[in-house]
Amino acid sequence: MAQVMHIETMAAPGSMGKKTYALNFKGLIAHLLDILFVESKAEPKYNVGQLSPYLQRDIGLNR
Numbered sequence: 001m002a003q004v005m006h007i008e009t010m011a012a013p014g015s016m017g018k019k020t021y022a023l024n025f026k027g028l029i030a031h032l033l034d035i036l037f038v039e040s041k042a043e044p045k046y047n048v049g050q051l052s053p054y055l056q057r058d059i060g061l062n063r
Contacts, residue, residue: 048061056062 048056051059053062
């Protein structure tokens, strides 16, 4: 199966920092507050042209 990637921009992974919670009532409340009051931030996008030529060649943009 072929994979497709938008060549102009690439999104940075936003889920790299995972939070841990205690398995008790306080941990449950902290997790609930994190879910309810999450800040909506746009994912940072980077221009592929800003990458070094070596990285561009590694991901298959240049030959």
